[in-house]
Amino acid sequence: MPKVKSNRVAxxxxxxxxxxxxxxxxxxxxxSGDYAGTWQTVYGGIKSxxxxxxxxxxxxxxxxxxxxxxxxQVEYLESxxxxxxxxxxxxxxxxxxxxxxxxxILDEEHDNYRWVDxxxxxxxxxxRVQRQAIAIIQQDILGTSPAxxxxxxxxxxxxxxxxxx
Numbered sequence: 409m410p411k412v413k414s415n416r417v418a419x420x421x422x423x424x425x426x427x428x429x430x431x432x433x434x435x436x437x438x439x440s441g442d443y444a445g446t447w448q449t450v451y452g453g454i455k456s457x458x459x460x461x462x463x464x465x466x467x468x469x470x471x472x473x474x475x476x477x478x479x480x481q482v483e484y485l486e487s488x489x490x491x492x493x494x495x496x497x498x499x500x501x502x503x504x505x506x507x508x509x510x511x512x513i514l515d516e517e518h519d520n521y522r523w524v525d526x527x528x529x530x531x532x533x534x535x536r537v538q539r540q541a542i543a544i545i546q547q548d549i550l551g552t553s554p555a556x557x558x559x560x561x562x563x564x565x566x567x568x569x570x571x572x573x
Contacts, residue, residue, distance in 0.1 A: 414498040417464045418486050419450035420545055421474060423508045428526050429550055431542060432512065433533070434471065435520040442492070447522070449538060451499070461561060464502040472521075473513035476504035479561045484544045486537040502561075503545045 421432035433447040452467030454460055461481075468474055482501040490497050512521050524532045526546065533539050548555055 411495050414500070415454050416497060416499045417452055417454060417460050417467060418499045418501045418541065419452075419464045419468050420482070420501065420503045420541055421450060421468065421472065421476075421506060422503060422545070422550075423506050423510070423523070424550075425508055429546075430523040430525055431529065431533075432472070433522050433524055434514065434518040435522075437517060437519040440517045442490075446534065447532065450504075460500045461502070464500075464504075465563075468504055471515050471518065474504065474506050474510060476563065477507055478505040479503070479563055480505075480545075480549050480556075480559045481561055482541060482544055483548060483555070483559065484541050486541060488535070488537060501541050501544075503549050 422429050423432075431449070433449065435447050436444045438444050450464075450468055450471050452463060452471065454463040458466075461479075465476070465479070468476065480503040482503050484501045486497075486499040486501055488497055489495075514521060522532075526542075529539055529542050533542065547553060548559060
C-alpha cells in the first residue's frame with residue numbers, strides 16, 4: 409500500500425518586470441537524484457522540528473542564495489504519485505517574490521537556471537501540478553484576490569514562521 413508523505417516543500421520564485429512576471433526554474437544536475445536533467449522549481453525537505461515555512465525559506469537560500477522580498481503561502485498542495493518509491497507525496501506550496509535584478513547563485517544540485525515568462529509557463533513547466541500552482545499564484549498573489557494580504561507571510565528580523573491562519 410502506498411504511504412502518504414508530507415515532508416517536502418515547493419517554492420515558486422517570481423520577479424516582476426515591466427513586461428510581466430517571470431518564474432524561476434532550476435535545472436537539476438546529472439547525478440542529483442530524482443528528476444536529474446529536468447527543469448524544476450525550488451523543492452526541498454522539511455527537517456525534524458522545522459516548520460514548512462522555515463524549510464521553504466532555508467531551501468530557497470540553499471539552492472539559489474536568494475532572499476525573498478515578499479513571501480506567500482499558496483492555497484494549494486502539490487500532490488503526486490512517486491512511482492519509483494510507491495509513495496504519494498503532498499507538498500505545501502509557497503511563493504517568493506524577489507527583486508528584479510537579484511542574482512541567482514546555484515548550489516551543487518543544479519547546473520543552470522532560467523526565467524520563464526507567464527505566457528510560456530504551459531510549455532516550460534512539465535508537471536500539471538506546477539502549472540496549477542502558478543495559475544493560483546497568478547490569481548491570488550499577482551492578481552487582486554482579497555486573500556492576498558492573508559496569504560502574505562511576514563518576514564522580520566526574527567524570521568517569524570508562524571502561519572497566518
